[in-house]
Amino acid sequence: MVKNKNTEVPINGLYDEEGTLSDVASEEMTETSVAEENVETEAEVTLSQEELEALCKESVCPGCDVHKEAESIRLRALADTENVKKRLVREAEEMKKYAGESVLSDLLPILDNLDLALGHTENLDAACKNFVIGVDMTRKLFLDAVKSHGLEVVDAARGVEFNPEVHEALGTSEEEGLGDNQIAQVVQAGYFLKGRLLRPAKVMVNKA
The missing domain is CATH 1.20.5 (Single alpha-helices involved in coiled-coils or other helix-helix interfaces)
Structure with missing residues (x-):
C-alpha cells in the first residue's frame, strides 16, 4: 500500500508510486x-x-391490432393466389377448347364455295345432275368432318326470326308471305364453334 495525502492506495500495477492511474x-x-x-x-x-414488426407479429396476442392486420394480409394473399390459380386453369382449358379455331376459320371459305355451287343448280340438264350430286355429297362429308371438331351451322333459314346476336343484316327486302323482321335470304352461312359464335350468318331481312 502507498500513502498519498493521508489515503492508502493499493499498488496492483494499475497505479504508479504516487497513486495515479497509469x-x-x-x-x-x-x-x-x-x-x-x-x-x-x-x-x-x-x-x-x-x-x-415481424417479431411483434409472431409473438403478440391474437387480439392485438398488429396481429389482426398481419392475419388480414395473409388471408388476402391466400385469396389472391387461389384466384390466380383458378384463372390460369380456366385460360388453359379455354385455349385447349378453341385450339383449332384458326384452322376451322380458314376452312369456312371451302364450305362457302360449295354452297354457292349448289345454289346455282337450277335448270341444269340431266348430264349435270350427277355432278351436282357429287358436289352435294362432298359438302356433306366436309361438314360432318368439321362438326366432329365442334363446328355447327347457325340457324338462318328463310322465315327464321332475325337475331342480331347471330345474324348480320346485309340489307332489307319486301317479300310476300314473310313477316316483319324475318330472314328473307341467306347470303352466307354462319357457324358456331363449341357453342361460341365463330361467324355470324349474313342475311337479308324482310320488312313488311
Missing part, C-alpha cells in the same frame, strides 16, 4: 468502455423497424 491502465479502461458502448450501440441498431 497510462496503460487508463487506455485499457477507455478501450473497454468504448467497446461496451459499441456493443450497446450495435445491439440498438441490429434490428430494423420491419424486423421488429
Whole structure:
C-alpha cells in the first residue's frame, strides 16, 4: 500500500508510486468502455423497424391490432393466389377448347364455295345432275368432318326470326308471305364453334 495525502492506495500495477492511474491502465479502461458502448450501440441498431414488426407479429396476442392486420394480409394473399390459380386453369382449358379455331376459320371459305355451287343448280340438264350430286355429297362429308371438331351451322333459314346476336343484316327486302323482321335470304352461312359464335350468318331481312 502507498500513502498519498493521508489515503492508502493499493499498488496492483494499475497505479504508479504516487497513486495515479497509469497510462496503460487508463487506455485499457477507455478501450473497454468504448467497446461496451459499441456493443450497446450495435445491439440498438441490429434490428430494423420491419424486423421488429415481424417479431411483434409472431409473438403478440391474437387480439392485438398488429396481429389482426398481419392475419388480414395473409388471408388476402391466400385469396389472391387461389384466384390466380383458378384463372390460369380456366385460360388453359379455354385455349385447349378453341385450339383449332384458326384452322376451322380458314376452312369456312371451302364450305362457302360449295354452297354457292349448289345454289346455282337450277335448270341444269340431266348430264349435270350427277355432278351436282357429287358436289352435294362432298359438302356433306366436309361438314360432318368439321362438326366432329365442334363446328355447327347457325340457324338462318328463310322465315327464321332475325337475331342480331347471330345474324348480320346485309340489307332489307319486301317479300310476300314473310313477316316483319324475318330472314328473307341467306347470303352466307354462319357457324358456331363449341357453342361460341365463330361467324355470324349474313342475311337479308324482310320488312313488311
